[in-house]
Amino acid sequence: MDFKFEKLRIWQTSMSFGEEVFTLSKTFPKEEIYNLTSQIRRAVDSIALNIAEGSTGNSQAEFRRFVGYSLRSLAEVVTCFHKAKLRGYINEESFQSIYKKAFDLMNSIAAFRNTLK
Template sequence: MSFKFKKLTIWQKSMELGEIIFQTTINFPADEKFNLTSQIRRAVDSIALNISEGSILQSKPEFKKFMGYSIRSCAEVVTCLYKAKNRNYISEESFQKLYSDCYNLTNMMIGFRNQL
């Protein structure tokens, strides 16, 4: 027995991204704990959380709404990544990899939403 969202590639990828972002932010300065660190972690976790919440007992229009929240949360993660790069908390290489992951996930989520 399992929840149907566990089978969704977008949920699986968002869970992976969440763990990568968490590990990345461990090295952020302590004075960012309640600012950028918290913000990017909440935003990345919101992606998977909204996918799962929208998939359970929701109509298709309601699920589309939750997918919109996930897509916007991913955009928020990208903005946080820019801030982290500009503040020299992450390398250009790390930024590019995470940016690419977010870009690909966003496109997957948009495609999924359009097929609902």
């Protein structure tokens, strides 16, 4: 038995993206554990969590709203990585790699949301 959301490519991709962000955030300084590290981890987890939660709703409009929350969480993750780069926690190459994945995920989520009426 599968849940409906487990079949969604955006959920699968957001799960993988979340694990990559979690691993990368392990390199942040210990003094950030309750600040930027915690924030980025909560935001990246919210992407997949909102897709899953929205898929169990009673309407496509409700699902669309939760998918929108996922996009907002993704924007938060990208902003956290800008902060991490500015603070010297990640290099330009790591930033560009995660940024591209975030951009591709954003486009996929937005395209999926557009199918929900």
